């Protein structure tokens with residue numbers, strides 16, 4: 001590193017091996033379009049669209065301009081007891097993107113906050129309807145719902161929960177995850193096996209009684225754990241069971257929302273409508289933090305009770321609907337619509353699918369999964385050193401011009417929607433070279 005490099009000691013990095021990083025730092029100094037520029041001037045392709053959050057690429061002019069203008073015009077306004085026009089405008093626009101019937105939007109600043117908000121809305125809704133006994137949340141193994149207390153309770157990644165059991169919500173249970181390599185290894189798109197795994201929900205209903213269950217929360221596609229794609233018919237069956245027992249179905253679309261699967265939301269792509277959608281990330285193209293929930297109107301209406309001056313939901317954040325985030329959100333949705341980028345994501349999905357599955361048979365590759373413009377390549381772990389092989393791929397990837405994302409020994413890719421077909425093919429060929437080079 002050059003002498004102007006910052007001192008790395010004070011910043012405690014999230015979800016990172018701090019000591020290792022600080023001895024082997026990778027620093028990013030700029031970004032444009034689908035590329036980051038590293039501190040030494042090298043350009044690397046942004047294979048995961050930031051952390052799944054920058055589908056329009058970096059430095060998109062309209063978003064930058066909207067943010068600049070907003071800071072000058074109204075840098076902050078509360079949304080408790082007053083409002084500003086853009087927050088209402090953005091809520092209406094998001095409602096327009098959501099499936100029919102879901103058109104009330106609550107804003108947060110992150111996916112984690114949005115998950116916790118969705119769970120609180122579910123409990124409050126049942127209470128408002130006189131079913132206060134419905135307090136249980138059903139999550140799923142391997143799920144990632146962020147790091148709030150609700151999110152780690154409903155989540156199913158063991159390492160994210162282990163130290164925090166004492167803080168976890170008490171009334172939680174989990175569905176089994178849907179990944180069975182013996183049945184679905186190297187499936188293209190949705191595996192055809194596994195719809196029956198949704199029947200585990202019937203067993204949980206029998207065990208706990210429907211009258212104690214508020215909501216089921218699932219990622220339609222499990223992203224963080226390594227792109228686990230829902231089996232054909234699985235989400236349909238979850239929907240049917242929830243409806244039959246009066247349980248709310250929450251889709252956590254923090255990763256899948258705003259075009260990643262080639263439709264506005266996974267709900268539309270997969271033809272299953274939940275009662276609440278959780279979103280974040282791409283809503284502002286990652287430029288300003290924002291998240292939220294889109295709620296079925298009947299849920300909102302059920303909560304609008306009592307004298308008109310009653311606060312209906314005792315929940316909210318200082319920065320719910322922050323004006324600068326709203327400006328970024330409006331500019332992002334404008335750009336997605338103007339350039340028809342959701343359709344482009346759908347078109348590129350095919351290129352990614354063909355490309356990524358051509359890596360079958362390359363060294364160490366034990367599975368490949370994909371849906372929409374997202375895919376994962378799972379590597380066999382090096383004996384006694386879980387994660388080491390993917391880390392080596394990451395490091396060689398940087399040398400070869402790719403910023404890859406790995407968790408354990410799985411590499412996930414989700415390129416920006418603005419990528420060209422050629423850039424996606426190049427990403428795959430570079431990854432092929434990387435895989436051939438690692439031990």
Ligand code: PXG
Pocket residue numbers: 051052109110111112113115144145146147219223224225252253254255280281291405
């Ligand atoms: N729900 C889901 C489904 C997510 O994927 C969150 C909630 C939490 O969002 P916030 O904004 O609080 O981080 C997420 C976040 C990765 C990766 O590499 C994924 C996430 C975050 C960071 C890295 O897969 N997802």
